[in-house]
Amino acid sequence: MYLFSNAIIYLGLAISLYSLLIITLGISTKNQKFVNSGKGGIIALLLCSSLAMLSLLYLLGTSQFQYVYVSDYTSSELPIIYKLTALWAGNSGSLLLWTFFLTLYTAMIAFSRKMKGNPMVPYISAILMANAVFFFFILAFVSKPFAILDAIPIEGKGLNPMLQNPGMIIHPVTLYLGYVGLAIPFAFAMAALILKNVDDFWIKMTRRWTIIAWLFLSLGNIFGGQWAYVELGWGGYWSWDAVENASFMPWLTATAFLHSVMIQERKNMLKVWNISLIIVSYALTLFGTFLVRSGVLTSVHAFANSNLGLYFLIFMAIAVIGALYVLMSRYNLLKRSAGEFQSLISKESSFLVNNLLLVGAAFATFWGTIFPLVSEAVRGTKVTVGLPFFNKVEAPILLSMMFVMAVCPLLAWQKSTVKNLRKNFLVPAIIAVAAMGLMIFLGMHKAWAVIGYGVIALLLITHFLEFYRGVKARRKMTKEKPLVALYRLMIRNRRRYGGYMVHLGIAFIAMGIIGSQNYDLETMKTVPLGGSIELKDYRLNYERLDQKKEGVNDIVYADITVFKNGKKLGTYQPEKVFYGNWDQPSSEVSIISSMREDLYVVLSAWEDDGKATFVVKINPMMNWLWVGSFMIVIGALFAIWNGKYGNVTPRYTGVCKEVA
Amino acid sequence: MKNKVYLGFLILFVIFQTPLLRVHAAEFDYKSAEFKAVASQFRCTCGCGQDHFECDPNTCNETKEFKQDLVDMMKKGWDKDKIRDYYVNIYGEEILTAPEKSGFSLAAWTLPFAAIGIAGAGLFFVIRKWVKRKAPDETNETVQDIEEEVEGEILSSLIDEERKKYL
Known part of the structure; x- marks a missing residue:
């Protein structure tokens, strides 16, 4: 097994190198045979990465502790599912998973039906192969997943209990799919530039892949937040940790691209800008990996320190310099077709403002993340840039973003006149202001919250109007029933209405964030057995403290009966788990959830006489966050679904070059 | 006492x-x-x-x-x-x-907003330039209303659908 698995990695490196060279040779000598041979190499490479991953899964599943990776991240009593998911618990395993996704995506594109006959394919394959060479090189020489120990340990070190949670199974996988996914639009962009062919087909394919990567990135962040909320006993979901920022930045720039590419599609403008956004998004994924794996910044997500980060930094530098070179050499070509705007106020302008704010938010995040390093370099003092900074700096930017999102649907393409603005905005604006007045009247006095909810109200109204007007217009012509008209309207304009669904999802998430950040209540009390804690309308009766054993873990738990306004809600058991093979205990919180608020109970400590300390939190509107997240997924899937009327990505029908 | x-x-x-x-x-x-x-x-x-x-x-x-x-x-x-x-x-x-x-730490707080401000001003001038470029040949074009636009889109998708049926 040792020989086999290591051989597979070296073979992978050789094949990826071969494919890269032979495809490049095929392109330069216009020899289809060479290109086809390279494509065969891609399949072989997918096979290699799959076999390597299966080998590691097998070793993890059967607890072969002679392997460093297996003994570092698992132990024999670990449930089988966590033994397997330990694949992405450490550096080399997660890079192997990354490599697998990369080869999978590459094969999907190289053998896509839609891309058949497209001269971009060899270029895209070559660029992705260059990525694969890098990853196989890392797996073969820097971070070896199949390294072996001299002596076989009896037991492994075990998996960090924080990672033993369903959220942890899926959070890294989705995030990696998103990260790797952004390499695809990058490869498309580079191929298009090299071929001097930034056409409509390119836009459609690139956007589609960007939405896929964007969706996975969103999912990755959402699952991460959800995991933090239920597992860390802290009651929060986003801490602006360096690594969270690293995944948030490409998300922002990819979002910006998804909007500005519409201008390119309609007006044939902003080509340089769009390609820059793709390059930046891709570079940011590598930068994020550099942050996680280098240890230059302290982070809860950081992997064990290694010099791996340096390799990523070098690779990122090469990729960015190469990309900029290609972009500059094609600059005149892209510049030539610059178009024009008809008015200062139009949908096009609002998209540009959206881009400004999204990229601005990404820059603010970047600046805050690297500021400790900048400060240390400039004046020798290492400062911490944490949650209070990001909350203060990002809130106004993202709120302005929400405002643009609210206003944009009602702006006309080309040109909006004052009359047209008044007609479209008067009613929504009045309702939104009235809603804000009502909030103040009902006792909401926090300015940010009132403004935030006001903007969200405006957003909901303008989006409702979009659906309403669409249905009305359709019914005028087709005389369909309202629901039928709505359904047909949506499936015939998937991108547009999928996008609106995503907007609504973002609005719900924003509602959850504003509610939980501004109106949360918290208390920490020590009570004797039989005592009670009161917080707002809730009363928690502390009934019992006991201990149980689950496998090698000891669990201390408390029975708490919860009443709301005197009505019993049930008995809950917050726990503290002490692990047989891990020093740090962890909290299993009890969450009583409703659309209005979550009651969040943590068993913090206890004494011999039965006294126990609890942290009790009320987090308003948390469920809106999860509902909004769900809508984002539905909206994004709706937008990229290839239905009967999808025609989202037509088959390539352009000119056939020498090699494809 | x-x-x-x-x-x-x-x-x-x-x-x-x-x-x-x-x-x-x-x-x-x-x-x-x-x-x-x-x-x-x-x-x-x-x-x-x-x-x-x-x-x-x-x-x-x-x-x-x-x-x-x-x-x-x-x-x-x-x-x-x-x-x-x-x-x-x-x-x-x-x-x-x-x-x-x-x-020096003030730079952490101000730079993002300064950057957005400068880029925003730049954006304003760029859009104005693009609008001006258009201006000379601007005729009294009819301004597309949102409703018309949606109708137009629906109409074109209906036509497209019919076309697919018969072609």
Whole structure:
């Protein structure tokens, strides 16, 4: 097994190198045979990465502790599912998973039906192969997943209990799919530039892949937040940790691209800008990996320190310099077709403002993340840039973003006149202001919250109007029933209405964030057995403290009966788990959830006489966050679904070059 | 005599107050909003990556003592800025969870907004240039109404559908 698995990695490196060279040779000598041979190499490479991953899964599943990776991240009593998911618990395993996704995506594109006959394919394959060479090189020489120990340990070190949670199974996988996914639009962009062919087909394919990567990135962040909320006993979901920022930045720039590419599609403008956004998004994924794996910044997500980060930094530098070179050499070509705007106020302008704010938010995040390093370099003092900074700096930017999102649907393409603005905005604006007045009247006095909810109200109204007007217009012509008209309207304009669904999802998430950040209540009390804690309308009766054993873990738990306004809600058991093979205990919180608020109970400590300390939190509107997240997924899937009327990505029908 | 009795009561009252105060100190709510405002300014250096509000005093001794010191200062009537200055004087800016809003650290706070402002101004001029480029040949074009636009889109998709049916 040792020989086999290591051989597979070296073979992978050789094949990826071969494919890269032979495809490049095929392109330069216009020899289809060479290109086809390279494509065969891609399949072989997918096979290699799959076999390597299966080998590691097998070793993890059967607890072969002679392997460093297996003994570092698992132990024999670990449930089988966590033994397997330990694949992405450490550096080399997660890079192997990354490599697998990369080869999978590459094969999907190289053998896509839609891309058949497209001269971009060899270029895209070559660029992705260059990525694969890098990853196989890392797996073969820097971070070896199949390294072996001299002596076989009896037991492994075990998996960090924080990672033993369903959220942890899926959070890294989705995030990696998103990260790797952004390499695809990058490869498309580079191929298009090299071929001097930034056409409509390119836009459609690139956007589609960007939405896929964007969706996975969103999912990755959402699952991460959800995991933090239920597992860390802290009651929060986003801490602006360096690594969270690293995944948030490409998300922002990819979002910006998804909007500005519409201008390119309609007006044939902003080509340089769009390609820059793709390059930046891709570079940011590598930068994020550099942050996680280098240890230059302290982070809860950081992997064990290694010099791996340096390799990523070098690779990122090469990729960015190469990309900029290609972009500059094609600059005149892209510049030539610059178009024009008809008015200062139009949908096009609002998209540009959206881009400004999204990229601005990404820059603010970047600046805050690297500021400790900048400060240390400039004046020798290492400062911490944490949650209070990001909350203060990002809130106004993202709120302005929400405002643009609210206003944009009602702006006309080309040109909006004052009359047209008044007609479209008067009613929504009045309702939104009235809603804000009502909030103040009902006792909401926090300015940010009132403004935030006001903007969200405006957003909901303008989006409702979009659906309403669409249905009305359709019914005028087709005389369909309202629901039928709505359904047909949506499936015939998937991108547009999928996008609106995503907007609504973002609005719900924003509602959850504003509610939980501004109106949360918290208390920490020590009570004797039989005592009670009161917080707002809730009363928690502390009934019992006991201990149980689950496998090698000891669990201390408390029975708490919860009443709301005197009505019993049930008995809950917050726990503290002490692990047989891990020093740090962890909290299993009890969450009583409703659309209005979550009651969040943590068993913090206890004494011999039965006294126990609890942290009790009320987090308003948390469920809106999860509902909004769900809508984002539905909206994004709706937008990229290839239905009967999808025609989202037509088959390539352009000119056939020498090699494809 | 009367005064002495009053004084005696007062002394007794103060004596009985002390244990009450102690109980109060022991049960100080570390999760209260006023404590959050003070404690969340400071970074816990035990390696947890949290601030002194979030870090659990039951598992971290460092924050336990730190929290107690904060409560003592709050009881002395110090406000959060005074407490902040006190710690920054001892440990430097490193102890804070966010950079100071003065000196070089001010750049952390202002640069993002300055960048957005400058880029925004640039964007305004660029769009104006694009509009001007259009201006000379601008005729009295009909302004597309949103409703018309949606109708147009629907119409074209219907036509497209019909076309697909027959072609």
